Amino acid sequence: MRQAGAVTRPPTAEHTGGPVRAPSAPAAGRVTSPAPVPLPAGSGDDEAAVRTTGLTKRFRSGQVAVDHVDLLVPRGAVYGFLGPNGSGKTTTIRMLLGLVRPTSGEVQVLGARMPEDADRVLPHVGALVEGPGFQPYLSARANLARIDAADRTVDPRTSRARAEAALERVGLSAAADKRFRQYSLGMKQRLGLAAALLRPRSLLVLDEPTNGLDPQGTREVRTLIRELAADGTTVLVSSHLLAEIEQVCTHIGIMSRGHLVRQGARAEIADPSEARVVVTTPTAQAPAASAVLSGLGLTVQRTTDTGVEALLGDVPPAQVTAALVGAGVDVEGLAVRTPSLEQVFVELTGEGFDVAR
Numbered sequence: 456m457r458q459a460g461a462v463t464r465p466p467t468a469e470h471t472g473g474p475v476r477a478p479s480a481p482a483a484g485r486v487t488s489p490a491p492v493p494l495p496a497g498s499g500d501d502e503a504a505v506r507t508t509g510l511t512k513r514f515r516s517g518q519v520a521v522d523h524v525d526l527l528v529p530r531g532a533v534y535g536f537l538g539p540n541g542s543g544k545t546t547t548i549r550m551l552l553g554l555v556r557p558t559s560g561e562v563q564v565l566g567a568r569m570p571e572d573a574d575r576v577l578p579h580v581g582a583l584v585e586g587p588g589f590q591p592y593l594s595a596r597a598n599l600a601r602i603d604a605a606d607r608t609v610d611p612r613t614s615r616a617r618a619e620a621a622l623e624r625v626g627l628s629a630a631a632d633k634r635f636r637q638y639s640l641g642m643k644q645r646l647g648l649a650a651a652l653l654r655p656r657s658l659l660v661l662d663e664p665t666n667g668l669d670p671q672g673t674r675e676v677r678t679l680i681r682e683l684a685a686d687g688t689t690v691l692v693s694s695h696l697l698a699e700i701e702q703v704c705t706h707i708g709i710m711s712r713g714h715l716v717r718q719g720a721r722a723e724i725a726d727p728s729e730a731r732v733v734v735t736t737p738t739a740q741a742p743a744a745s746a747v748l749s750g751l752g753l754t755v756q757r758t759t760d761t762g763v764e765a766l767l768g769d770v771p772p773a774q775v776t777a778a779l780v781g782a783g784v785d786v787e788g789l790a791v792r793t794p795s796l797e798q799v800f801v802e803l804t805g806e807g808f809d810v811a812r
């Protein structure tokens with residue numbers, strides 16, 4: 456795990472982009488302090504926290520991992536960056552952070568150019584990106600202290616308070632003295648998050664933050680993302696597991712085979728006007744329920760032994776319930792389902808079990 460703006464990372468042969476260095480901008484001394492000083496005037500884009508134009512990465516192998524991607528992450532958004540394994544999410548994120556140099560195209564983060572302005576931008580960006588970054592023989596607490604010490608812009612006197620607050624925020628206080636190498640994958644993910652949260656950030660970039668977490672941990676990450684967004688932090692969060700993050704996203708971008716195949720506000724991507732109502736009834740009553748729904752003008756899509764599914768259209772769900780009850784149908788359950796983003800996702804990416812490439 457690696458934290459932009461928090462740790463040093465030597466570029467590899469492929470990763471010859473701007474280095475991720477210790478931050479150089481001044482920062483607030485306590486975790487609870489206001490966000491870091493804004494980027495200097497003239498940093499441009501007021502609307503987008505991240506904007507890429509024609510972003511492309513061709514690896515030496517010849518593979519085009521990212522192909523002319525125009526990403527737009529509005530400020531204040533929780534942007535779910537989705538796509539199957541190998542679709543190019545991590546490579547894109549690495550380019551945003553200056554860890555991989557694009558073959559072509561442009562990247563703007565918080566209104567500044569990357570990787571050229573990395574020194575100025577990265578202190579405002581917290582990142583959780585897979586890879587080594589922690590010392591295996593140090594405890595979680597000591598690892599955070601080490602990362603914090605590498606940040607020349609924060610007050611060393613408040614280092615401990617920052618580390619403790621970050622550990623608590625990710626639920627690691629009780630395990631803080633355990634060595635990193637004894638940590639489970641989920642605990643490592645949490646520590647990566649803690650490192651990204653050592654200081655206030657304008658933008659958080661989280662690459663598969665729920666990887667390795669149990670359902671409870673996944674829920675906690677979602678809650679954390681919601682809290683951070685409520686504080687005004689823009690969050691870009693990638694995942695190949697749609698269901699894990701779709702609930703927290705205000706915006707969605709879907710990657711498939713290196714292309715950004717869909718992007719926009721959550722509501723635009725899965726159209727709520729296609730909401731369906733699913734009525735559960737005792738076996739013999741499904742046809743009667745179906746007739747009631749048709750009578751209300753709903754388009755029935757499916758009738759099974761145990762119920763009916765129909766497109767809701769503009770009809771309020773309460774009217775559906777009342778009509779069913781009025782017609783003497785025993786309603787065992789009634790649920791409204793907006794078209795799952797999953798359907799859109801599968802349609803666009805053709806995702807099956809196999810990795811596309």
Ligand SMILES: Nc1ncnc2c1ncn2[C@@H]1O[C@H](COP(=O)(O)OP(=O)(O)OP(=O)(O)O)[C@@H](O)[C@H]1O
Nearest residue numbers: 469514516520539540541542543544545546695812
């Ligand atoms: N350093 C590299 N050299 C060559 N090919 C690479 C390199 N890094 C990634 N790739 C290839 O680029 C493609 C995109 O990989 P990337 O890691 O960006 O996908 P991803 O969407 O993040 O996948 P996952 O969900 O599995 O993390 C893959 O086919 C991968 O094999």
